[in-house]
Amino acid sequence: MSFFPKPPAGSWTENWPELGTAPVNYEDSIDPEHYKLEQEAIFKKTWLNVGRVERLPKKGSYFTREMPSAGAGTSVILVKDKEETIRCFYNMCRHRGNKLVWSDYPGEEVSGTCRQFTCKYHAWRYALDGDLTFVQQEGEFFDLDKSQYGLVPVRCEVWEGFIFINFDNDAMPLREYLGDFAKGLEGYPFHEMTEHYSYRAEINANWKLFIDAFVEFYHAPILHMKQAEKEEAEKLAKFGFEALAYDIKGDHSMVSSWGGMSPPKDLNMVKPIERILHSGLFGPWDRPKIKGILPDELPPAINPGRHKSWGTDSFEFFPNFTLLFWAPGWYLTYHYWPTAVDKHIFEADLYFVPPTNLRERLSQELAAVTFKEYAFQDANTLEATQTQIGTRVVTDFPLCDQEILLRHLHKTAWDYVNRYKEAKANGNGSGNGASAVTSSEKDHANA
Structure with a gap:
C-alpha cells in the first residue's frame, strides 16, 4: 500500500484517464429526478x-x-x-x-x-x-x-472514534469501504482533540457543489483575497495557487497542500490580531504537546510526499464526509446532507487539543471564527452558482487540471446512480452501489 501519488504524466488528470478531460455535465446538480435516485443509490447504501x-x-x-x-x-x-x-x-x-x-x-x-x-x-x-x-x-x-x-x-x-451508519444491511464492512486512505490514517491522535467548535447552516445549493469548492484551491487566491494581507493577496492573484499532490483510491480522494506554516515565515503576511494570538485560518501556530502530530510521527496517508512545506491534507470519503488535517496539530470535518436537489445542510466541526490557558483558548476561538468567514464566502458563491446552472443555459463546464477531484466526485456519484438504475431494470431491487470500485468504471455521463 503506497500513499505517494503517481508521478504526473504532464498533468494530474492524465494519471486517471477513465475520468476524461471533456467538460463535465452538471445535470446531476439540477435535476430533481436525479436527486431522488441519489437518495436511493447513494445515501441509502453507503456508510x-x-x-x-x-x-x-x-x-x-x-x-x-x-x-x-x-x-x-x-x-x-x-x-x-x-x-x-x-x-x-x-x-x-x-x-x-x-x-x-x-x-x-x-x-x-x-x-x-x-x-x-x-x-x-x-x-x-x-x-x-x-x-x-x-x-x-x-x-x-x-x-x-x-x-x-x-x-x-x-x-x-x-x-478511529468516528461513528458511521449504513441503511443497507448488505453493504460491505466499514473499514473495507473506507479503504486504504482510512487504513493509512489510523493512529492519528483524534482522541486527544476533544475541544469542539461547530457550525451548521442550510445552503441553497446542491451538496456536490460545496464539495467541489473544497477539493480545489484554484479559487482561493481570488475568492478569499480580502482575508490575506495586500502584498500576499496580490502575489497569490498573480501566480495562483498549486497544491502539492492529489490522489484517488476507489470512491475516495485526497488533496495535499502547502501552507499553514506554524508560525508563518513572514509575520507581515498575516493580520495584527493573528500576530497577537498566534493563530488564524490555519489554526493555532503553537503545536500542542501531544504525540502523533510531528512530521515524523504522522500516519503514512498524511503528507504522503513528506514535503517540508506541507500544511494541510483533505480526505474526501464518499459520499459526504471530509476529514481535513492541519500541520499545527488540529483537524476539522465537513458534512453535506442533501435536503433537495438545490439545498443541503452543511456542517463544519473543528477539533483541538483542550486549551491549558487563556491564550490557547483565544487562539482556538480565532481559528474557529476565521474559518467561518471563509466558509460563508464559499457558501455565498455556491448559491449564486446554483441559480445559474439551474437555468440550463449551459450544462457542460470545462475543468482544469487542479479540478481533477471534481471530475472524480461527479463520476463516482453518476456511477452509483447508473448501477442502481441497471439493477432495478434487471429486477434486482438492492442496486448495491458500494459493491464495486467506481474509479475504474467508464459508464458515467460526465465525459
Whole structure:
C-alpha cells in the first residue's frame, strides 16, 4: 500500500484517464429526478458518518440525527448501551409509528442520558439495546409477543472514534469501504482533540457543489483575497495557487497542500490580531504537546510526499464526509446532507487539543471564527452558482487540471446512480452501489 501519488504524466488528470478531460455535465446538480435516485443509490447504501464517540461518553448517553438524505422524515437514535456498545436504531415507536425520542419540536435533534426510551404517546418502553420492555395495558393486545417489537436497528460501526451508519444491511464492512486512505490514517491522535467548535447552516445549493469548492484551491487566491494581507493577496492573484499532490483510491480522494506554516515565515503576511494570538485560518501556530502530530510521527496517508512545506491534507470519503488535517496539530470535518436537489445542510466541526490557558483558548476561538468567514464566502458563491446552472443555459463546464477531484466526485456519484438504475431494470431491487470500485468504471455521463 503506497500513499505517494503517481508521478504526473504532464498533468494530474492524465494519471486517471477513465475520468476524461471533456467538460463535465452538471445535470446531476439540477435535476430533481436525479436527486431522488441519489437518495436511493447513494445515501441509502453507503456508510455515513454521524458523529464521534465523545458524544456518547457513558452508558445511556444518546443523540438523534435527522437523515433527510436517506428519505424524508428519516431519523435515527445513536446510543451507548449497558455493555458500552454503540448502537443505532430508527427513531420510531413500534406501536403506532410515533417518533420515539424528541423534545418540543419533532424535527429537531436532541441528546441526553437515559436508562430506557419511553414513547410520549402511549408510554411503550425500550431498553438501550432496543428491546421492547413495557407495553401500557399489555393485556388488551392480541397475542402480542414483545420480543418481535423491538426498535428497528440500523447498521453501526466505529472507525478511529468516528461513528458511521449504513441503511443497507448488505453493504460491505466499514473499514473495507473506507479503504486504504482510512487504513493509512489510523493512529492519528483524534482522541486527544476533544475541544469542539461547530457550525451548521442550510445552503441553497446542491451538496456536490460545496464539495467541489473544497477539493480545489484554484479559487482561493481570488475568492478569499480580502482575508490575506495586500502584498500576499496580490502575489497569490498573480501566480495562483498549486497544491502539492492529489490522489484517488476507489470512491475516495485526497488533496495535499502547502501552507499553514506554524508560525508563518513572514509575520507581515498575516493580520495584527493573528500576530497577537498566534493563530488564524490555519489554526493555532503553537503545536500542542501531544504525540502523533510531528512530521515524523504522522500516519503514512498524511503528507504522503513528506514535503517540508506541507500544511494541510483533505480526505474526501464518499459520499459526504471530509476529514481535513492541519500541520499545527488540529483537524476539522465537513458534512453535506442533501435536503433537495438545490439545498443541503452543511456542517463544519473543528477539533483541538483542550486549551491549558487563556491564550490557547483565544487562539482556538480565532481559528474557529476565521474559518467561518471563509466558509460563508464559499457558501455565498455556491448559491449564486446554483441559480445559474439551474437555468440550463449551459450544462457542460470545462475543468482544469487542479479540478481533477471534481471530475472524480461527479463520476463516482453518476456511477452509483447508473448501477442502481441497471439493477432495478434487471429486477434486482438492492442496486448495491458500494459493491464495486467506481474509479475504474467508464459508464458515467460526465465525459
